[in-house]
Amino acid sequence: xxxxxxxxxxxxxxxxxxxxxSCSPISGHRSVSWYQQTPGQGLQFLFEYFSETQRNKGNFxxxxxxxxxSNSRSEMNVSTLELGDSALYLCASSLGQGELxxxxxxxxxxxxxxx
Amino acid sequence: xxxxxxxxxxxxxxxxxxxxxxxNYSSSVSVYLFWYVQYPNQGLQLLLKYLSGxxxxxxxxxxxxxxxxxxxxxxxxxxxxxxSDTAEYFCAVSEYGNKLVFGAxxxxxxxx
Numbered sequence: 151x152x153x154x155x156x157x158x159x160x161x162x163x164x165x166x167x168x169x170x171x172s173c174s175p176i177s178g179h180r181s182v183s184w185y186q187q188t189p190g191q192g193l194q195f196l197f198e199y200f201s202e203t204q205r206n207k208g209n210f211x212x213x214x215x216x217x218x219x220s221n222s223r224s225e226m227n228v229s230t231l232e233l234g235d236s237a238l239y240l241c242a243s244s245l246g247q248g249e250l251x252x253x254x255x256x257x258x259x260x261x262x263x264x265x
Numbered sequence: 266x267x268x269x270x271x272x273x274x275x276x277x278x279x280x281x282x283x284x285x286x287x288x289n290y291s292s293s294v295s296v297y298l299f300w301y302v303q304y305p306n307q308g309l310q311l312l313l314k315y316l317s318g319x320x321x322x323x324x325x326x327x328x329x330x331x332x333x334x335x336x337x338x339x340x341x342x343x344x345x346x347x348x349s350d351t352a353e354y355f356c357a358v359s360e361y362g363n364k365l366v367f368g369a370x371x372x373x374x375x376x377x
Binding site: 198256 | 314
């Protein structure tokens, strides 16, 4: 069974640009969540999508947005990049509902560097 | 609101010695508890989870954790560590599977 796939693995962008990150969840999983990991703030929840709808949102500015497609693949977009957006962005998938919805599986992450 | 406190930022230990990584949490509702491990430049791998039932939970790679509701703790233990256990360990809580609140992490350094 294939795991969670995030693309690209590494990305370098310039301040002011925008970026789109992609996440393909495990087959059959309908929930995708995004996390930002930085040395200063640690792991922080960005948002969760379930069946193409945002179900939960963390405390990030509106420059951070996401969407989910009908095949459960998800994209995350950051507009007007700032130096502080440099981070490892992790995607996690889970079943999304039911008694077995108790575990999130993580991808390897996308390392974004803003220069 | 939920929160997680990992009491040690770094834990050095010699190979084959036992180790305990401490985690305390706070939540106003029943939660699930997790320990994840992260190797350099990798994502997170689940070590073990507590959902309900027995308070002693066994995970992969010889790790186990004990849920203590009265002390709101979920400490991770291993009786004998290996060099390959060197990594960062994260304790996390959630009300359901895919919205996790993480602790700051504990770096386990195993020395030979």
